[in-house]
Amino acid sequence: MEDKPKLDVPTPKLDELEKGPWPSFVTEIKRAATKSAMARDLVRQVEQSYNDRVGHWKHGGLVGVRGYGSGIIGRYSGKAEQFPEVAQFHTVRVNQPAGWFYTTKALRELCDMWDRHGSGLTNMHGSTGDIIFLGTKTEELEPFFTELTQKGWDLGGSGSATRTPSCCVGPARCEMACYDTLALTQDLTMEFQDTIHRPAWPYKFKFKMSGCPNDCVSGIARADFTIIGMWRDAIRIDQSAIPEYLGFEGFDLRRDVLDKCPTKCIEWDGKKLSINDKECNHCMHCLNVMPKALRIGKDTGATILLGAKAPIVEGALMSSVLVPFMKMEPPFTEVKDLVQRIWDFWEEFGNNRERVGELVTRVGLANFIEAIGLEPNPYMVMHPRENPYVFYDVDEAAE
Amino acid sequence: MEDKPKLDVPTPKLDELEKGPWPSFVTEIKRAATKSAMARDLVRQVEQSYNDRVGHWKHGGLVGVRGYGSGIIGRYSGKAEQFPEVAQFHTVRVNQPAGWFYTTKALRELCDMWDRHGSGLTNMHGSTGDIIFLGTKTEELEPFFTELTQKGWDLGGSGSATRTPSCCVGPARCEMACYDTLALTQDLTMEFQDTIHRPAWPYKFKFKMSGCPNDCVSGIARADFTIIGMWRDAIRIDQSAIPEYLGFEGFDLRRDVLDKCPTKCIEWDGKKLSINDKECNHCMHCLNVMPKALRIGKDTGATILLGAKAPIVEGALMSSVLVPFMKMEPPFTEVKDLVQRIWDFWEEFGNNRERVGELVTRVGLANFIEAIGLEPNPYMVMHPRENPYVFYDVDEAAE
Amino acid sequence: MATEPVPQRRTDIGPPHYDQFLHPLIKRNYGKWKHHEALKPGVLVHTAESGEAIYTVRAASARLLSTDFIKWVCDMADKYADGYLRFTSRNNIEFLLANKENIDPLIKDLNARGVPVGGTHNSISGVVHTQGWIHCHTSATDASGLAKTIMDELDEYFSSHKLPQRVKIAVACCLNMCGAVHCSDIAILGIHRKPPYVNHANLKNLCEIPTTVAACPTAAIRPVTVDGKASVEVDREKCMYCGNCYTTCPAMPLADADNDGVSIWVGGKVANARTRPMFSKLAIPYLPNNPPRWPEVTEAVKKIVDVYAANAKPWERIGEWIERISWPKFFEITGLPFTRYHIDDFRGANKTYRTTTHMKF
Amino acid sequence: MATEPVPQRRTDIGPPHYDQFLHPLIKRNYGKWKHHEALKPGVLVHTAESGEAIYTVRAASARLLSTDFIKWVCDMADKYADGYLRFTSRNNIEFLLANKENIDPLIKDLNARGVPVGGTHNSISGVVHTQGWIHCHTSATDASGLAKTIMDELDEYFSSHKLPQRVKIAVACCLNMCGAVHCSDIAILGIHRKPPYVNHANLKNLCEIPTTVAACPTAAIRPVTVDGKASVEVDREKCMYCGNCYTTCPAMPLADADNDGVSIWVGGKVANARTRPMFSKLAIPYLPNNPPRWPEVTEAVKKIVDVYAANAKPWERIGEWIERISWPKFFEITGLPFTRYHIDDFRGANKTYRTTTHMKF
Ligand code: SRM
Ligand code: SRM
Ligand code: SRM
Ligand code: SRM
Ligand code: SF4
Ligand code: SF4
Ligand code: SF4
Ligand code: SF4
Ligand code: SF4
Ligand code: SF4
């Protein structure tokens, strides 16, 4: 691999982006361009964009592989005469392994397949979590797909489908994990294959699993269905580990832990740390600061939240609590049932291009939970309503 | 005055409300009823309501005194045949003196006038602040008004008018007052007489003046134009007064003051209390707890907030900051100019029955302040916008 | 007009200047107060830079007062307070005493007439309330009656300083909320629960149809023609019984003996003390109108106050206390059920959904 | 389809099971980790109940990677990490080492190829970003270019733990916000500032008119007939350039070389650590598209980070820091102007107005 691959096309603007200490995507495109004509036209078109200060891609048309409605993003150049090799430049979304773990063997195989059928460029990974194979032609899609599945890989989601679920590293390498994020991700991904590959929803539907409230896959901001690890018993304290922290330079137990606890439920008498667990709101801070001394409880499971999405149309939404605590163990029947009930309602009542969070906003959370068979629960809201515009159901109330 | 006046009409329901330790409005009505036929029919009609569990008043018609459009709330009984003496039962709103201060002489005079012309019943005071004379006939309005003005009193506001301004006790009896709430109230009331008495606005407009952020007249919740006292220099500390507090039973300086300071800007080294005034958010707590040791600063004035109202139509609004700090001294020209600019805009652009807070909501705060000649100021908002739906003005931005 | 105008009739003179109503001691020390103290429940002393002190005795009031009672109050003020008094923003009566010796005799006289003294500091002061069946046409309940029964129940908290903080109670008889209901520690709100009855025969005469249609916050009102007459109809699915149509149009009454009642709201505050002003939040969606003493309501209010008194930390207003313990705990320890009605469904409701995993179990 | 389907073609097999990709040491200790520590910037050690430890070396990545580079990464993993590696949710590469001795040699090799190691704890990790001019049709700027120039500027913060807390940066090239822009400590957002240009001649062929009309958040699009053809028109007063019409209808492009650019947002967070998740808030309404290195943008981001680094207290994320010092102070000490654009004017905007007198002067 060359450090600074040289191309026969001048790209003065982009060359500026090969300077500086941070790894350069331009160098990467050039590397691919030394082998791929597509990558070579890509770097030329992007240079053109840098000169023109506008993008030069057109809306994607419908392309895909047989029997699938998703997994491929069609892309066509708006300057096809100038850059014929990117006239078609579709991306392929390949479903990543849960937790983004790989062996070098598997990665090399993927690379080889992509070198044969695509531009040699990838995103590791896309922001939903897929392996993104960046740029190929329509005719290469089917052969690439065939090879891929032979090696045991499959496409991820796109369009109005369930999107590739993703999860944090969880129990594989994190002591905070309150449930097995990888197992659940794998399980849901397998269970919902059909809905991932054949768009049948009003709009996209994303799953993200984080093992604890640190939410290292940003589920609360970016997933329609967000499963965040939670415990409901006491934080485990190893008193013997505290002195080590006290000895750290710059560490101040009061300032860094006690005063930062949002509920002020930790006490330290100079010898013993105690936590009033009834007051703890599971913010993770103390555990984050002193992982050797503090551990999550033993009665673990997850909180289920619903409805995050980007701003368009009604402004960005974060996910909000649907089920404050659910045990989360294989075969994960309870959570799958819940998902199914949500989908049933969304399928029937969701408008075209209406995310599930927008649907809840439109019909109201109380109606929504009733429809999916959940009881009202004060954990669902920050606080009860402030306005007096209550739709009383008098017949019910009269009983 | 009788303790338990007896009436010749049976009111078994209302009699229940003469029991118990709290002063009884029923007793009051009965007291009046011993002298006034109107009050006698009132107690009968109210007893009827207590039996029927509905009110028996009709919508008020337009009644008033000559040359005035406000100050009288017309009220007619829906059971006039049964209770003829309250067939008409209008209330008269009389503008209270600033701060609700009275001499017994003045109060007796008011009572005598009302005994001559009305039911002998009052509210001291209505929730906007007026003296409410509760219940009289149309024919009594003009004579009562004439007597009233002769004695130096005038009507308050009602309808789509400026409403009777009201204020907290302020400098008359409170050490927290950052400006003279009584003087400003008197001044605005006099200045705006015409707009109080002749409804000419899209809807009602209320002024409330509180001498400090404790807001003892609830302006932030209940006034379209809210003037709350403020200082912008340092809190004055009398170190010598602190030991007295330390000596109080149950007082804990750390728990009750330092930890309760929302910005944690107070320190106590065992001898000396110090405040980082740059961090202080003027919440009043420390001053409230230790008024002997702490006093508001010397560079005083007020914060001006706009737009509170009750829920209908778009949900309740609290007032929000328009001017973070304004000096507040006679002749109060700056604040009056500001009021006038707001009124000009509201008169021109306000819809019928649209409070000024609703107008701001509809046109947007940025447009509103531009129209009334104020500069954008980060104190006006809790935080900058979260959604990216910005109406860029490109020509301006290009400059 | 029924009577002759007399020549002296004057207009736009405004209220008398407050100056003439100030106790001379207050006038001397106006704007120069140094600090205050509560000597005991209902009694304040404010000390001026000059060293002079004014003593305030705060007495409860029914707010709805007869002139006879006011005159008796004047007698008291003459006897003990040099003829000076004031009312507070919560309708209490304040006697302003230059002479400390007068405090106890005054209190004795007041108590003898059944007038409690209190309402200062960490107490429950008088209820801010509205007209109800006494004088308003849109009321869904009676405000004075509720205020009276509630304060009968809470009287001990008026005359003592034993609460963690002040508790401000308000009652409003309809959603117009003439008062402080939307920002009170505990608020009782009169509510309807049936759509308005439309009097088609009269509507066109009494009301402007476009204004009536525009009055509805949820766009539940449509113009229609009934029996050849222009009128309106109400979409029962969209109506949430706010009564704004009735305010605009008398031909659409909502009052209903069996279905009207009250809802209870908690945790509002106005002062900027410590925390920001807060709106009140729904605690109990519905309790029946059960006059004359509304036992369900008084019991519920008492319950909330007692739980607060037993659980809150010093200086915490009800809203601050609940924010600390969390709303789920509030429902748990008060035993109040959390229902679908507690979940906001008006515009912007999703801003109230819990977009965090912060939860206490 | 262009090629013959081969018989082995399978569907719906899903991704390979992660199990086979886990380092044996991880497999042994799966779910039994006890605690972790950052040995130095970019190097973590996780210790299991068994006493075994796995060492993670986190390397920066351009995210847009050539297969050649990935294979070189594999070489490194083979050499030092028994052939096991993973990627993070911010696109960094993590080598999983059973042998502590391998840490420094691996870092040496990585650095030699210009690959920085870091991104752990109180650092600035990689930028979450989107496609931009590389692959998307709706972009208002280039995401990869911005991410690169910004990280060139902030590299020192990636490879050190000297910040008060983690800083998460994101770039999105249009308002669709494919990524974390709406909840990032610092977010750079590509924006248009002119209404779409309507291609009336083609519109009817390319787009469904009702869907296009419905796409507009501010109801700025109306159906019209132009030269006998059904089309739409845009009310320029109502358009705020979000581009949702263009997503739905290719005949309404917005890209504009001179007026497109970026806005900068601050103070968002996702974690529930200490405080609730927060949305990012507008800091700078507009900076020009000035490729290849967007100096105005990098300078602004650097400025914000530097002011934060100098002023925040330990553990404070940017949003937490600003909440503490107050927004007026943030504008004051960064020197950024506060303009009309900072004041929200979308639905529910009044919830952002300051309904308290809490202010720091
Ligand atoms: C590739 C990717 C960006 C990246 O560089 O990583 C991406 C790329 C596109 N996104 Fe996205 N989105 C990607 C993750 C996201 C995310 C983040 C996430 O999933 O965590 C979001 C925000 C969260 C959310 O779902 O709301 C996101 C919100 C959108 C939206 C707005 C959706 C909404 O409801 O508001 C659109 C617009 C649309 O759906 O028409 C969109 C549309 C698009 C399209 C398909 C453009 C379009 O309008 O047709 C982009 C194709 C670009 C291309 O040609 O390659 N993309 N998109 C990400 C998918 C990679 C993957 O599969 O791993
Ligand atoms: C008398 C009083 C209640 C009391 O017992 O104290 C009162 C009584 C009425 N109010 Fe009020 N309001 C009274 C203070 C308030 C307040 C509190 C305040 O001013 O601090 C509010 C809430 C703050 C606000 O202004 O938003 C208030 C909000 C309303 C509203 C809702 C206005 C809105 O914009 O949402 C209405 C409805 C209307 O204007 O049509 C209303 C309407 C009414 C009417 C005129 C009924 C009507 O629809 O025509 C009531 C007449 C009752 C009667 O027959 O005597 N009243 N009204 C208060 C005036 C006394 C005084 O002048 O001192
Ligand atoms: C007399 C009065 C003003 C007036 O012009 O009438 C008044 C007078 C004082 N208030 Fe007030 N407040 C008065 C209504 C209010 C109101 C409005 C209301 O009750 O409707 C509020 C805002 C209510 C709210 O937040 O919902 C109010 C919030 C305060 C506070 C802040 C309380 C807190 O949340 O911490 C203080 C400070 C304190 O408690 O030390 C305060 C403090 C005071 C002090 C101690 C100020 C002083 O230094 O003199 C006065 C004696 C209070 C006492 O009761 O112990 N005053 N005070 C009002 C008495 C009403 C009554 O009869 O009970
Ligand atoms: C590897 C990764 C998960 C994965 O499956 O890929 C991960 C791993 C860890 N995270 Fe994370 N977080 C990872 C993305 C995130 C994200 C998502 C993101 O960055 O987009 C978040 C939420 C971001 C936000 O709030 O905006 C996140 C919020 C946290 C926090 C809470 C930070 C705070 O606000 O206080 C902690 C706790 C801490 O800092 O001690 C944490 C702590 C950790 C710990 C210490 C957990 C543990 O005990 O092992 C891990 C090592 C972190 C480190 O960098 O020092 N992780 N972490 C992700 C690394 C991304 C990267 O390459 O930089
Ligand atoms: S979300 Fe929690 S369990 Fe998952 S990696 Fe982050 S800290 Fe670990
Ligand atoms: S997790 Fe958070 S709330 Fe709970 S004890 Fe630790 S710091 Fe406090
Ligand atoms: S608002 Fe302030 S100045 Fe006015 S009475 Fe209350 S504490 Fe005193
Ligand atoms: S007024 Fe409030 S913020 Fe200021 S120092 Fe006192 S307690 Fe702290
Ligand atoms: S709250 Fe409603 S019913 Fe009560 S006085 Fe005000 S307008 Fe009348
Ligand atoms: S009561 Fe309110 S919601 Fe119902 S029709 Fe009338 S205005 Fe509309």
Ligand code: SF4
């Ligand atoms: S943010 Fe916009 S321009 Fe960028 S990839 Fe997503 S849809 Fe395309």
Ligand code: SF4
């Ligand atoms: S850019 Fe957005 S606001 Fe403008 S017309 Fe298109 S959809 Fe509407």
